[in-house]
Amino acid sequence: MRKAGVLLPVSSLPSPYGIGTLGRQAYDFVDFLVRAGQNLWQVLPVGPTGFGDSPYQSFSAMAGNPYFIDLELLAANGLLERREISRHWGEDPGRVDYNLLFRQRPKVLAKAVARQNKAAPDYRAFCEEQAFWLDDYALYMAIKEAHGHRGFMAWPEELRLRHPEALKAARAQYAPQMEYRRCTQFFFYQQWMALKQYANAAGVDIVGDIPIYVSDDSSDLWANPELFLLDDGGHMRAVAGVPPDAFSADGQLWGNPLYNWPQHNRTHYAWWIARLRHSAQLYDITRIDHFRGFAGFYAVPPGDDNARRGRWVKGPGMDFMRAINSALPDIQIIAEDLGYLTREVHELLALSGFPGMKVLQFAFDSREESDYLPHNYQRHTVVYTGTHDNNTTRAWAHEARREDITFARRYLGIGPRQNLTDAMIRSALSSVAETAVVPLQDWLGLGAEARINTPSTLGGNNWCWRLQPGQLTDALAAHMRLYTRTWGRLSAVEKAKEQLAAELAEKADTFGTVMPVASERSAEKLISMVEDETEPLGDSELVLAPPDDGPDENAAPGPGHKKAAPEDEKK
Numbered sequence: 001m002r003k004a005g006v007l008l009p010v011s012s013l014p015s016p017y018g019i020g021t022l023g024r025q026a027y028d029f030v031d032f033l034v035r036a037g038q039n040l041w042q043v044l045p046v047g048p049t050g051f052g053d054s055p056y057q058s059f060s061a062m063a064g065n066p067y068f069i070d071l072e073l074l075a076a077n078g079l080l081e082r083r084e085i086s087r088h089w090g091e092d093p094g095r096v097d098y099n100l101l102f103r104q105r106p107k108v109l110a111k112a113v114a115r116q117n118k119a120a121p122d123y124r125a126f127c128e129e130q131a132f133w134l135d136d137y138a139l140y141m142a143i144k145e146a147h148g149h150r151g152f153m154a155w156p157e158e159l160r161l162r163h164p165e166a167l168k169a170a171r172a173q174y175a176p177q178m179e180y181r182r183c184t185q186f187f188f189y190q191q192w193m194a195l196k197q198y199a200n201a202a203g204v205d206i207v208g209d210i211p212i213y214v215s216d217d218s219s220d221l222w223a224n225p226e227l228f229l230l231d232d233g234g235h236m237r238a239v240a241g242v243p244p245d246a247f248s249a250d251g252q253l254w255g256n257p258l259y260n261w262p263q264h265n266r267t268h269y270a271w272w273i274a275r276l277r278h279s280a281q282l283y284d285i286t287r288i289d290h291f292r293g294f295a296g297f298y299a300v301p302p303g304d305d306n307a308r309r310g311r312w313v314k315g316p317g318m319d320f321m322r323a324i325n326s327a328l329p330d331i332q333i334i335a336e337d338l339g340y341l342t343r344e345v346h347e348l349l350a351l352s353g354f355p356g357m358k359v360l361q362f363a364f365d366s367r368e369e370s371d372y373l374p375h376n377y378q379r380h381t382v383v384y385t386g387t388h389d390n391n392t393t394r395a396w397a398h399e400a401r402r403e404d405i406t407f408a409r410r411y412l413g414i415g416p417r418q419n420l421t422d423a424m425i426r427s428a429l430s431s432v433a434e435t436a437v438v439p440l441q442d443w444l445g446l447g448a449e450a451r452i453n454t455p456s457t458l459g460g461n462n463w464c465w466r467l468q469p470g471q472l473t474d475a476l477a478a479h480m481r482l483y484t485r486t487w488g489r490l491s492a493v494e495k496a497k498e499q500l501a502a503e504l505a506e507k508a509d510t511f512g513t514v515m516p517v518a519s520e521r522s523a524e525k526l527i528s529m530v531e532d533e534t535e536p537l538g539d540s541e542l543v544l545a546p547p548d549d550g551p552d553e554n555a556a557p558g559p560g561h562k563k564a565a566p567e568d569e570k571k
Contacts, residue, residue, distance in 0.1 A: 004429060004489035005040025005207065006033060007388065007439040009055070009452065010068050011096055014469045018089030018105075019096045022191040023070030030199045032472045037481035039491045041199065042207035042287070042437055044388055046192070050215050052458035053098045056289065057215045057256075059141060062133040062278055064188035066109060067101050073191055079112035095464045113183040126186045132274060133219075134182055140219035142177035143170055151217035153234065160234060162222070192282065200284070203493045207334070207437075208283030210275070212290040213240050213256035221257050227264060227271055228257045229299075238299035241307035242339060251298075251307030252456040258299055261316045269316075269323040276324060280331050291335035291354075294320055295345045317344070321352045334382050334435075338362070358383045358433065360424050361396050366407035373411070374431040383433040385424045385442050388452040392441045393421045395448035421445055429487040436489065443480060444471060 013020025013029060020026070033041055047058030048065045055065070071085040087104060090097040116123065127134060140152070147155055158166035171178070196206055214220040216236065221228055229237045240256040264272065279286045295317055300310035324331070337349055337356040349356050358381055363372035370376070377383065385393050397405060397420045409416065412423040421442055428436045441450040453462045484490055490498070 001434070001492075002487075002489045003039050003435045003491075004037065004484045005042055005205075005435070005437045006036075006038050006443070007042040007044070007384070007437050008467070009044040009388065009463075010046060010065075011055075011463060012440075012452070012466050014093070014467050015070075016089065016093075017071055017085070018101050019067050020466065021070040022068050022188075022195050023072050026070075026195050027198060029472070030195075030202055030204055032477055033204050034202050034494075035474070035477040035481065037484035037490050037494055039203055039489075039494075040205050040207050040285070040435070040437065042209070043283075044209045045211065046208065046282070049098070049463070050217050053096075053463045054453070054458075055209075055463070056211045057217075058211075059144075059215065059218050060133065060137045061210070061214050061218070061220045061275055062130075063137050063185055063219075064192060066184040066188060067105055068191075069109065069184065069187045070191055071108060074112045074187065079115045080108065084108055084111055094466050094468055095461070096466060098464075109184055109187075110180060112187065113180050116183050116186070118179070118183070122190075123183070123186055126189065127182055130185070130189075133278075134185060135178075136223035137185075137219040138178040138181035139167070139171060139174070140222055141181050142174035144217075145177060146174060152222045153216075160222075162225075196282070196284075203491050205284035206282075207285045207287060208279060209287045209289060210279055211256075212288060212293045213254065213258070216255060216257050224271060227260055229260050230257070236302050239302055240293075240297065241300045241310055242298050243307060243310055243312075245340065248456070251310065253300060253304065253307045254456070258297060261320075265316065265319065269320060269327075272320070273324065273327045276328055276331060276333075280328065285332040285334060287334040287336055289336045290339075291337050291349065291356075292339060292341060292345045295342070295348045317348055318351055321348065325353070355380045355382050355434065357381065359387060359390065360384065360428055361386045361390050361393065364400070364404045364408035364411065366401070366403045374427055374433075377432050379432050379434055381433045382435040382437060383428045383431050384437050384439075385421075385428050386439055388439070389455045391448055391451050392439070392446050393424050394442070394445055395451065397421070398447075419445075426483065426487075429483055429489060440467065441465075443476065 008029070010020045010022070010026070013025045015021050015023065015025050030041070033039075045055035045058065046064055046068065047055055047060055048063050049055050049067075050057040050059050071080060074080045075082060075085060085108060087108070088100075089104070090100055118124075143155065143159055144150065144152070152160050156166075159170060199206055216239075225234055231237055236257050238258055240254045240258055242252045242254075244251040276286065294315045296312045296315050298307070298310045299313050300307050333352075333354045335349055335352065335354040335356050337345065338359065358372050358374075358377060360372065360374075360383065363370045363374070374383070386396065390396065391399065397408075400408075405420070409418075409420065409423075412420070412427055414420065414423045422445075425438055425442060428438060439452075441452075444450075450465050451461070452465055454460070481490075485498070
């Protein structure tokens with residue numbers, strides 16, 4: 001089945017509380033995706049952000065980000081008062097202020113934690129079911145907070161190396177702080193699973209994202225040192241990265257700990273299977289970042305300032321894939337197979353059965369033929385105009401070599417003043433790839449100000465961009481739906497809805513009634529639109545035809561219809 005989806009991290013949702021959350025605006029976004037004919041929402045990692053505010057450097061491979069907990073939902077459950085959440089949450093509603101969240105969010109969440117009934121059956125059940133990671137995470141974060149939020153390598157040796165007596169004493173000393181971490185994870189998972197259920201019921205699957213590596217400041221590394229390449233003192237023997245290439249003379253130095261794959265093999269990959277099983281509960285589809293690291297990983301000497309001196313080391317390969325497919329036969333995975341790929345990587349991907357990725361921004365190098373050009377695609381793949389690590393397509397068009405843009409326009413069949421972003425979206429959707437995902441910024445035609453992340457950089461504007469209220473218009477939804485329908489990516493349910501609406505409209509016309517449907521003529525105008533790259537899509541480009549006598553009660557919901565969130569249904 002051909003699918004279409006939108007890439008938007010949870011942090012980028014609009015909300016009055018400084019960052020996107022799992023509340024009303026998330027439900028509204030699901031409703032928008034349905035109106036737009038999309039069947040996938042790619043959310044990127046949802047773990048607690050660590051150094052540099054990146055979700056790819058998380059304190060836990062299993063935990064959820066407490067910043068995403070919706071305060072209004074907690075208030076609706078009687079755990080917070082309105083006055084407690086009506087605080088100043090940032091100067092700019094279009095940017096996330098992580099420093100402000102770090103200072104203020106825990107104070108508010110602590111009030112909700114204090115009011116949560118710790119003896120409630122659902123809370124106790126959650127703590128028991130998730131104990132395989134939750135207890136280590138809670139203890140790690142409690143000790144970390146007590147030591148000035150420093151990573152475990154800066155702790156006293158008895159805690160750093162997990163001496164049993166030291167851990168026992170820490171659990172007793174930091175019991176309240178551990179309870180806070182357990183409880184906030186309970187809030188996150190309650191809200192997350194409710195949102196996922198809502199999305200799934202509406203025909204939208206959630207695409208999650210897990211980094212192949214864990215952070216060097218994580219409970220995963222601290223609690224499972226034997227699974228990583230560490231010396232007897234707990235120091236990393238090598239760190240992760242990728243070698244120099246045409247885009248970076250120094251390569252990319254990530255600094256993550258590398259896996260001790262022989263030890264994983266001895267445990268039959270139990271930790272990885274538990275991680276992926278957990279991911280399959282959170283997401284319908286899991287994208288694994290840096291898939292090529294399973295075939296071979298790049299090891300950089302610790303302490304180096306760049307990745308030039310690294311070397312490739314053989315990974316677990318097909319032995320790992322067989323273990324995963326055997327333990328989790330139904331898991332759906334997207335393999336991020338970008339970058340330097342060898343014959344071994346291609347073979348591993350083929351044998352795994354997982355679809356790989358194509359990024360259109362990588363396709364248009366006028367100097368050589370590219371595997372990323374759509375005519376080279378295989379059906380079993382996922383195509384993106386760009387990812388969270390790319391600039392927006394509009395910004396890319398301004399930054400790329402002139403000859404590459406000329407080639408792109410020639411390949412896409414558009415003139416010098418036609419919208420290149422729009423043409424890229426059409427190319428992705430019309431391609432043979434089973435799945436096409438477009439960042440929301442590209443649908444909106446936004447520039448560099450809306451970039452999510454610049455790889456191998458810290459701070460700045462990374463992971464800060466947020467959607468503004470009012471940007472998700474009915475015109476945009478109709479435009480997206482038309483494109484999605486044109487290239488056969490509507491879900492079977494949405495096709496059935498449209499067929500029903502058409503039949504009802506035909507019957508209504510027979511009796512002289514005008515149905516309140518979007519003007520097809522105005523929608524078709526969008527698909528053939530010719531505009532300058534700098535000219536934004538206006539809300540007036542598509543007009544909804546008003547009903548003469550009001551909507552037919554038996555008609556299918558129109559573009560303006562909103563499904564009630566669970567809270568509304570209760571009310």
